[in-house]
Amino acid sequence: MRVDSEKSFGTRECPSCATEVPANENRCPICSYEFPNTNPRQRGMKLWGAILMLLLLLALVLAAYL
Ligand SMILES: [Zn+2]
Incomplete structure (x- = not known):
């Protein structure tokens, strides 16, 4: 075999x-x-990084308006 x-x-x-x-x-x-690395944990880490960046950007925009 x-x-x-x-x-x-x-x-x-x-x-x-x-x-x-x-x-x-x-x-x-x-x-x-x-x-591309298809490791789900690494993909999740990338997603969290993107969310964090988005929140940071939102905070900066809010800070500019306040
Ligand atoms: Zn090839």
């Missing part, structure tokens, strides 16, 4: 050159395209 390590991870298509890249690879071996 053959164990295909690439199959267990699945593949995703490189948006740059349309090559099937193993899902465990973060970089395309053909064109070196770097896949």
Whole structure:
């Protein structure tokens, strides 16, 4: 029985050159395209950063009006 390590991870298509890249690879071996990190925790951190920036901007606008 053959164990295909690439199959267990699945593949995703490189948006740059349309090559099937193993899902465990973060970089395309053909064109070196770097896949964006899809870590949900990191995405959440980014979202919070955006919300914080928005609140800061709102506070600055409010401060200008008061
Ligand atoms: Zn590629």
